[in-house]
Amino acid sequence: MEALTSRLEALLADNSIFTLQTLGYYGEGLVTTVQLVFLSLVIGLVAAVPLAIGRGSRHRWISLPIFLYCYVFRGTPLLVQLYLIYYGVVFVEGIQDTWLWVILEKPFVPALIAFTLNTAAYTTEIFRGAIKATARGEIEAARAYGMSDRLMLRRIVLPSAFRRALPAYGNEVIFMLHASAIASVVTIMDLTGAARFVYARFYAPFDAFLFVAAIYLCLTFAILYFFRWLERRLLAHLKPAGG
Amino acid sequence: MIDLHGYGPRLAEGALITVELAVLSLVLAILLGLITASAKMSRSRTAHAIGTLYTTIIRGVPDLVLMMLLFFGGQIGINAITDQLYARFGWDIFINVNEFVAGVITIGLIFGAYMGETFRGAFLAVDSGQIEAGRAYGMGPWLVFRRIRFPQMMRHAIPGLSNNWMVLLKTTALVSVIGLSDMVRVAAEASKATREPFTFMIIVAAVYLLIASVSEWAFARLQKRYDVGFGEVK
Helix, strand or coil, X not given: CHHHHHHHHHHCCCCCCCCHHXXXXXHXXXXXXXXXXXXXXXXXXXXXXXXXXXXXXXXXXXXXXXXXXXXXXXXXXXXXXXXXXHHHHHHCCCHHHCCHHHHHCXXXXXXXXXXXXXXXXXXXXXXXXXXXXXXXXXXXXXXXXXXXXXXXXXXXXXXXXXXXXXXXXXXXXXXXXXXXXXXXXXXXXXXXXXXXXXXXXXXXXXXXXXHHHHHHHHHHHHHHHHHHHHHHHHCHHHCCCXX | CCCCCCCHHHHHHHHHHHHHHHHHHHHHHHHHHHHHHHHHHCCCHHHHHHHHHHHHXXXXXXXXXXXXXXXXXXXXXXXXXXXXXXXXXXXXXXXXXXXXXXXXXXXXXXXXXXXXXXXXXXXXXXXHHHHHHHHHCCCCHHHHHHHHHHHHHHHHHHXXXXXXXXXXXXXXXXXXXXXXXXXXXXXXXXXXXXXXXXXXXXXXXXXXXXXXXXXXXXXXXXXXXXXXXXXXXX
């Protein structure tokens, strides 16, 4: 490790901007970005499944609130949602006296809440579309087997809907990665935050932002190829024969 | 009524800036998108490569990073060029990048890439027999484009176009970060000054929803217009 550090140092010796210290900021930023995106996507995904099922419910008191939630969160900018939660959380009555304040005081959790609510709304719509596109014959076959609604949902509708939702969900993951750059606005030191810091310190916009753009590009391609690989595996049965 | 603490007029001005910014960016994005789609469909390998590079890079990097790169870097780049002009030819030019123009250029540039993909798919969906018929009538390439390819392409492009517009509209919120006084920035300032974030942010959210609903209606009408002559599939 020490040998590696000293070699890196030698490599960066005549570079005034990308020193070990600034690269460290970018590294920490990368960790923060990945944490924020990964956590919000996982929580959003878990929340989206029941929401998507409820969105198609026959009872309006279930489907209408979910529809409104999706409409509002998909129709307004994430930045506004982030501001609303980040600035708004302070004004919740008596919150500063509870244990929650310890975690809500830092911007990470408000940002995580905003991102999660946003991605859950988009993911709900993606799943909703996939569930609606279930072939009628599959449902009829399940009914003919005497499956209950729950069993049919678990064994027939959801597995095939997940697969159909995969390409659109891959786009949502990339969208979320790019949207997470907004976190830097509420003083989170994510990748973009690190780039802004380096820019402000050295007044070198090209170095600071082109470097971070390259990192984002690599992350985007990694996600893209991961989802392509997943699609190849999970959607293999849909490929034309002999292809 | 809701007490806006005197921020009402500024908020309205901000809303106007948001709308102007969005519409101008849309125009630029459509132009760039048409050029990109043509480049990607052209037989020239260089044009194809440039088009692909543009759409890949723009769609792989966050909007905010591109915006900061162009806004903060743009001034330095322009200064470098004007310095050169002064040193070489003695021309004394000073160009100041204004936030609004930088915003329009950045958002137009970003969505030009998305529009390019939308238009490319739509152009490919136009029946090639239609284009051949146009040629057979002796129409030149420009006339074929104006009278046949463009109107028929739009029918396929409108769903994608409407999607891109909705995303573009929400992206305009990011210009508040580089210092433009759009409605999000005014609301953020007002929230901090009055300590009433809910009032201002909910108003801004409602305005965005209103614009989105109005444009949804407008796009539905546009779709109907371009669908003339095609029976709606029920």
